[in-house]
Amino acid sequence: MAMGDPQGRQATAAPATSVPVLELRGISKAFGPVQANKDISLQVARGAIHGIIGENGAGKSTLMSILYGFYKADAGEILINGKVTHIPDSQSAIRAGIGMVFQHFKLVQNFTVLENVVLGAEEGALLGPSLAKARKVLTHLAQEYELHVDPDALIENLSVGHQQRVEILKALYRQADILILDEPTGVLTPAEADHLFRILANLKREGKTIILITHKLREIMEITDSVSVMRRGQMTTTVKTAETNPEQLAELMVGRKVLLRVEKQPATPGRTVLEVQDLRVKDRFGVERLKGVSLHVRAGEILGIAGVAGNGQTELLEVLGGFATGTGTVRMNDKPIDLSGRHSDGQSRRRDGIAHVPEDRQRLGLIMDFTAWENIAFGYHNDPAYQKNRFIMDNARLLRETAAKMQRFDVRPPDPRLAAKNFSGGNQQKIVVAREIERNPDLLLIGQPTRGVDIGAIEFIHQQIVKLRDAGKAILLVSVELDEILSLSDRVAVMFDGRIMGERIPGETDERELGLLMAGMNGKAA
Amino acid sequence: MSFESYVSILDSTVRLGTPLLLACLAGLFSERSGVFDIGLEGKMLVAAFLSAAVAYTTGSAWLGLLAGIAGSLVFSAIHGLASITFRGNQLISGVAINMLASGITVLVGQNWFHQGGGTPALSGAARFRDLTLPFANELRDVPFLGPIYAELISGHSVLVYLAFLMVPATWWVLYRTRFGLRLRAVGENPAAVDTAGVSVVALRFAALAIAGVLCGIAGSYLSTALAAGFGREMTAGRGYIALAALIFAKWRPWQALGSTMFFGFLAAVSIRYPTIDLGVLVIPNEFMDNLPYILTVVVLAGFVGKAIPPRAGGEPYVKER
Numbered sequence: 054m055a056m057g058d059p060q061g062r063q064a065t066a067a068p069a070t071s072v073p074v075l076e077l078r079g080i081s082k083a084f085g086p087v088q089a090n091k092d093i094s095l096q097v098a099r100g101a102i103h104g105i106i107g108e109n110g111a112g113k114s115t116l117m118s119i120l121y122g123f124y125k126a127d128a129g130e131i132l133i134n135g136k137v138t139h140i141p142d143s144q145s146a147i148r149a150g151i152g153m154v155f156q157h158f159k160l161v162q163n164f165t166v167l168e169n170v171v172l173g174a175e176e177g178a179l180l181g182p183s184l185a186k187a188r189k190v191l192t193h194l195a196q197e198y199e200l201h202v203d204p205d206a207l208i209e210n211l212s213v214g215h216q217q218r219v220e221i222l223k224a225l226y227r228q229a230d231i232l233i234l235d236e237p238t239g240v241l242t243p244a245e246a247d248h249l250f251r252i253l254a255n256l257k258r259e260g261k262t263i264i265l266i267t268h269k270l271r272e273i274m275e276i277t278d279s280v281s282v283m284r285r286g287q288m289t290t291t292v293k294t295a296e297t298n299p300e301q302l303a304e305l306m307v308g309r310k311v312l313l314r315v316e317k318q319p320a321t322p323g324r325t326v327l328e329v330q331d332l333r334v335k336d337r338f339g340v341e342r343l344k345g346v347s348l349h350v351r352a353g354e355i356l357g358i359a360g361v362a363g364n365g366q367t368e369l370l371e372v373l374g375g376f377a378t379g380t381g382t383v384r385m386n387d388k389p390i391d392l393s394g395r396h397s398d399g400q401s402r403r404r405d406g407i408a409h410v411p412e413d414r415q416r417l418g419l420i421m422d423f424t425a426w427e428n429i430a431f432g433y434h435n436d437p438a439y440q441k442n443r444f445i446m447d448n449a450r451l452l453r454e455t456a457a458k459m460q461r462f463d464v465r466p467p468d469p470r471l472a473a474k475n476f477s478g479g480n481q482q483k484i485v486v487a488r489e490i491e492r493n494p495d496l497l498l499i500g501q502p503t504r505g506v507d508i509g510a511i512e513f514i515h516q517q518i519v520k521l522r523d524a525g526k527a528i529l530l531v532s533v534e535l536d537e538i539l540s541l542s543d544r545v546a547v548m549f550d551g552r553i554m555g556e557r558i559p560g561e562t563d564e565r566e567l568g569l570l571m572a573g574m575n576g577k578a579a
Numbered sequence: 580m581s582f583e584s585y586v587s588i589l590d591s592t593v594r595l596g597t598p599l600l601l602a603c604l605a606g607l608f609s610e611r612s613g614v615f616d617i618g619l620e621g622k623m624l625v626a627a628f629l630s631a632a633v634a635y636t637t638g639s640a641w642l643g644l645l646a647g648i649a650g651s652l653v654f655s656a657i658h659g660l661a662s663i664t665f666r667g668n669q670l671i672s673g674v675a676i677n678m679l680a681s682g683i684t685v686l687v688g689q690n691w692f693h694q695g696g697g698t699p700a701l702s703g704a705a706r707f708r709d710l711t712l713p714f715a716n717e718l719r720d721v722p723f724l725g726p727i728y729a730e731l732i733s734g735h736s737v738l739v740y741l742a743f744l745m746v747p748a749t750w751w752v753l754y755r756t757r758f759g760l761r762l763r764a765v766g767e768n769p770a771a772v773d774t775a776g777v778s779v780v781a782l783r784f785a786a787l788a789i790a791g792v793l794c795g796i797a798g799s800y801l802s803t804a805l806a807a808g809f810g811r812e813m814t815a816g817r818g819y820i821a822l823a824a825l826i827f828a829k830w831r832p833w834q835a836l837g838s839t840m841f842f843g844f845l846a847a848v849s850i851r852y853p854t855i856d857l858g859v860l861v862i863p864n865e866f867m868d869n870l871p872y873i874l875t876v877v878v879l880a881g882f883v884g885k886a887i888p889p890r891a892g893g894e895p896y897v898k899e900r
Contacts, residue, residue, distance in 0.1 A: 121774075123898060144776030159771040161764045162890065172764050173775025175757040183757070223775075 072135040074099040074262045075231055080129035082115055089115040091286040093129070097231075097279075102253060102263045104273040104294070106306055107283030108507035109477040113266050116283070117233055121153045122146040133231075147174075152224025156236040158216050162209040166202050166219050167191070170226050187226060194225055198255040199248070214245035221252065232256065233264045238272060239505065242361040243535065243568070250276050268306075268507055270299040270313075271536070282306055307509045317519045320543040323352035326527035327373075327496050332381035332392075334368045334551075342368040343379060344551040350496065350527040355518065357542025357559075358531040360571050365551040366531045367412060370500050373529070374409040375402035386495060403432060408489035410482075412500030412531065418485040421474040425464070426455035428473050429488050462487040463513060479510030486514055490521055497521060500531045515541060535564055549573040586726045588847050593735060594805060595850075596843020597742045598623070601797035602821035603828065603835045604749050605790040611753070611830060612786030613766040613891040617673035618658050619794055620818025621680030626651040626798025628684040631698040631809035632691060634705040640803050643705065644738075647802075648795030654680065655791030663783045666895030677818070685811050696811035698802070707736035707804035736804040738796060745793070749832040762786055766889035769896040779896045823875035829886050842871045 073096040082090040090112045097103045107113050118124045120131065122142040130137050133149050140146045146153070160169050167184055170191065175183040188204055195201045202211070202218050211219070217237060224232055234253075238246040253263055253276060265277060273280050274294060281291040282305040290305055303311040327350040334343035343365045350356045358366055371377035378394040385405050391397040402409070411417035419428050430439060430451055441447040455469040462483045464476070473481055482502065489497060499518065503511040518541060522528055532538050538545055539559045547554045547570035554570040602619045609616035626647035634643025654676050661672040685696035692698050712733035719729040753759040761782055765772045769779045801817075802809040824842055828834035848855075849867035 142776065143774055147776050153774065155774070159768065159774045161767045161771050163767060164764065168760060168764075169771070172760060172771065173777045175760070178757050180755055180757060180760055 072099075073097055073132075074134060075264075076132040076135075077116075077120075078130050078132065080116065080119060080126045080131070082119060082124060082126050088286050090119070090126070093283075093286075093288045095281060095288060095291065097262060097264060099262055100257060100260050101278045102257055102265060102276055104277035104280035105264060105266045105283060106268060106270070106273055106280060106302060108268070108306055108509060109479060109505075111283040111306075112286040113283055114235065115286075117153070117235060117264075117266065120146065120151060120233065147227050147229070150228065150230035152221075152227060152229025152232045154217065154220040154224060154232065154234045154237060156239060158220050160208045160216060160219060163207060165205050165207055166211075166222075167204040169208060169219055170204075170223050174227050190226055191222060194222060197259070198225075198252050200225075200252060212245075213240045214242070214248065217241070217245075217249065218252070229261075231262045231264065233266070235266045236268070237265070238267065238269065242533070243571075244361070246272075270302055270508075273302065274299060284308060303508055311508060311512055315515045315519060315540045317541075318523070320354045320522065322354040322543070323525060325349050325351050326386060327529065328382075328384040329373075330382040332369070332372065332379055332383065334365075334372050334377060334379035336368070342551050343372070345381070346548075346551070346553055348546055348553060350529050352495070352527050353522055353525045354543040355522050355528040355530055355541055357538040357545045358529065358548055359535060359538045359545055359567055360533070360548035362533050364548045364571075366500070366533075366548055368551075369548075370409070370412060370498055370529075370531055373402075373407065373498055374411065375399040375407075399432065400435070403492070403494075406495035408492050408494035408497050410485050410489050410497070410499040410502060412504070414482055414485050419473040419481060422472055424470050424472055425459065425476070425484055426452050426469040428484055429455045429458060429469075432488070433492065458487045458491055459484070461491075462517070477507070478505040479507045482506050482514060483510060486517060490517055493524075494526065496527045496529065498529050498531075501533065502530070503532075503534070503537060535567060539564070539567075547571055582723075583726060584851075586730045588844070588851060590730050590734075591847040591850065592840060592844040593731065593739060594843075595846040596840040597735075597739045598797045598800050598805070598817055599821050599824055599839035599842055600836060601742050601745065601793050601800065602818055603824045603839050604745055604832065605793035605797070606822055606825045607749065607828075607830055607832065607835060608762070608786045608793070609790040610825065610892055611766045611889055612762050612783045613769060613889055613894065613896070614658070614662060614783055614787060615669040615673065615893045616658065616787075616790060617670060617818070617822060618654060618676035618680075619790075619821055620814055620816065621673075621677035622651040622654045622791060622794035623798040623801065623818055624677075624680040624684055624812070624814045625654055626795040627802040627813055628688060628698070628798075628809045630795075630799035631701060631802035632688070634701055634803050635692075635698050635808070638703065638705050640701075640705055640707045643803050644707075644796065644799045647799035648792050651795035651798060652788060652791035655787045655794070659784050659787045662895065663780055663787075666897065669893055669895075681812060684809070688809065688811070697813075698809040700808045701803060702807065705803065706807055707738055707800070709734045709736055710740075736800070738800040738804050741796065742800075743836075746832050746836045749835075753832065758785070763889075766891055769891050773896070773898065783896075820871045823871050826875055826886050826888075830889065845870050 075097040077093055077095040080090055080093040093116060105113055115124065119126045120140065122140040122145055125141065131140060132138065138149050140149060161172065167187055171183045171187045176186060177183065191204050200218050200222055202215050202222065208216060208219065237249060241249060256263060267273060277294045279291060279293050280297065280302065282289045282302060284306060299313060303313060329349065330347045332343055332346040333341060336342050346369060348356065360366055368377060372379040372392060373383065375398050379392045381392065383390040383392060385407065390405060415421060439447055439451055452469050456467065459467040459469060464480050464483045473484065476484065502514050502518065506514065518528060530538065530541055542559055544556060545559055545567065546556045547567055549571060550573060554573065557567065602623055606616050606619055629650040630643035630647035633646035634640050658672050658676055661667040662669040688696040688698060715729045715733035718725045753763065761772060761777055765779055765782045772782065773779050801813055806813065820842055821839065824835060824838040827838035845867055849864045853864045855862040
């Protein structure tokens with residue numbers, strides 16, 4: 054990372070070494086009885102990349118919303134360049150030089166890049182001159198910061214990485230001096246994330262200040278100069294990144310010691326549970342997304358599927374999970390499985406012993422407006438144990454069972470009557486994992502098990518997966534997080550462009566080799 | 580069928596299509612900003628009543644027009660208050676406006692004029708009279724183009740020309756101005772507008788105000804130009820047909836001109852030929868009356884391209900963390 058160059062830093066930092074570009078003094082904010090931010094003070098030096106980490110619900114987003122004028126703090130003040138600044142709305146934040154890149158982009162999908170950049174920052178009542186000016190500025194910014202995007206492309210046709218660049222361009226076009234990025238790499242491929250970090254380094258070199266909110270310790274260690282840890286609404290520590298390490302940060306975040314590596318014994322694989330041969334899947338446009346995948350998973354082992362998102366992993370899970378169709382042969386416990394969709398569905402897959410934790414839990418795993426106990430029943434609602442008689446479900450039993458499951462899987466709060474949307478991402482995932490694992494399936498399909506899940510819950514979910522393996526079950530794990538694949542899997546298969554590029558044993562490979570396979574470059578014979 | 584009767588059908592197409600066009604453009608502004616507006620019908624009805632009532636009382640069609648616009652704006656404001664400020668359901672608010680308009684016009688009309696909810700017939704300056712464009716009478720006898728100019732292009736009320744001018748004006752505002760950019764954005768993704776430091780609420784109210792003015796003109800046209808006075812329920816579902824035309828036009832101004840004139844044409848044909856005898860079968864005029872709705876269903880079902888409504892339509896905007 055291009056962090057060094059002390060000369061350059063000196064030059065930009067010299068005029069204001071003593072005055073922090075951004076200072077928060079005693080910021081507090083309560084929502085009813087919940088104290089989201091408690092007496093938060095923070096200083097960020099000009100030209101620094103400052104990380105803020107904390108678990109979901111620690112108050113990071115609230116703090117940033119206050120900075121961007123979405124909420125008004127109950128107490129405390131914000132100083133920009135040493136001057137007390139009131140930020141009652143987003144307009145004031147923009148005027149104060151604050152730019153925000155939200156986790157969920159705020160872009161108009163059917164507008165061009167140019168129109169999105171100009172929106173709200175137009176020069177006059179007519180569009181023509183504004184668009185012409187923005188076009189010039191964008192060309193300039195693209196060269197200066199490696200922020201290349203086609204100004205006339207529609208947002209809906211851009212990749213997520215490019216959309217994020219548009220968000221950064223929006224902030225820079227409004228002459229933001231302080232750039233806040235909320236979980237910016239959550240949706241990016243490793244290559245896109247690397248590019249983002251290069252952009253951030255460029256911005257830093259030009260004297261911009263960057264606040265990076267993330268839960269990924271590796272990113273904090275890699276790119277920030279200093280880091281603040283938030284826990285339960287409070288800013289617990291601010292340290293120089295060079296003087297800390299991931300283990301210490303994790304402990305500060307969670308408030309207890311956290312195992313960053315998964316503890317597991319070597320696998321003792323048994324018979325083959327799942328056997329896939331020459332599996333092909335076409336999407337609705339007729340494009341082949343799986344181009345002849347063959348793999349097998351044995352009892353008592355975890356097969357990890359690595360790869361950049363969108364290389365067929367989703368289709369693989371969907372076909373095996375029973376809600377997409379394909380051709381080829383799939384045998385489950387030596388019994389052939391129907392792939393045409395005419396004689397099978399998600400229900401029949403469950404009867405065949407396959408449980409599925411889908412990649413997108415909010416879309417496929419849960420009904421967000423339904424309660425935890427209703428969600429626990431989904432997919433298994435026809436279970437005779439849940440029926441009182443032919444017409445009435447045994448809700449009391451379901452409630453009891455859900456409460457017990459929530460206890461066992463440490464779902465917080467353990468209230469079965471709470472709607473799914475009111476749980477944090479990690480706890481939502483625990484509900485899904487509890488539902489699927491406790492069915493004791495022969496095969497567990499699990500996609501992106503820890504996406505958007507905080508560090509304490511990641512540890513727990515990983516332990517549950519290993520426990521299921523040790524109980525002699527087969528597990529097919531799909532994840533775009535290479536760390537996760539390497540620490541959990543007993544074997545790793547890398548997917549690229551709908552094919553398996555190769556299989557490796559985690560202990561005998563490294564991220565570089567897997568990275569090459571993920572990019573479609575097959576060094577050794579597969 | 581003679582050439583004259585073709586021209587005459589097209590002439591009534593323009594007359595009958597004009598209120599649809601104005602209402603459709605009103606709906607376009609409103610829905611492009613993300614507010615569904617099934618209250619077009621009610622706003623037109625109120626405007627038609629107030630226009631006729633004030634025009635009758637004062638003897639001035641122009642004062643009637645202003646009163647109609649004012650009445651329609653009040654109803655727009657009610658819709659805005661319910662669905663933007665208080666984040667109520669936009670469809671329910673729209674239905675309420677239609678019911679309120681239908682009841683209040685008859686109630687007040689009966690109280691004022693004692694003519695079964697309508698106004699007395701308007702005459703003289705209380706109506707918008709048809710304008711004769713320069714040389715219309717002189718050129719009438721020129722073959723082919725003469726009747727087209729004299730009958731079809733000339734000889735409409737000023738509101739008709741205004742309505743047609745609104746089409747390029749709407750296009751220009753929508754695609755060439757800052758307001759238009761923000762308006763289109765707020766109907767697609769209000770969060771983008773909000774985080775850009777622009778008020779979602781103000782934009783949506785502005786859109787509803789424009790819709791109010793256009794509905795006001797449409798209603799006024801019905802009672803003081805197309806007809807001579809107000810009769811109860813005189814909008815007769817035109818607000819809904821305008822919404823159908825809006826879907827047909829995929830929320831675009833030039834296409835709105837096309838779809839409203841097409842629906843106007845269907846109305847003109849059904850008035851002129853109550854039944855169409857094709858020899859093999861006879862098409863009753865109920866079929867023609869219902870054709871706009873049938874066609875809308877066809878469009879919505881995706882047979883004629885894809886009609887994608889503004890993405891944030893129908894959703895009250897709530898700021899999220």
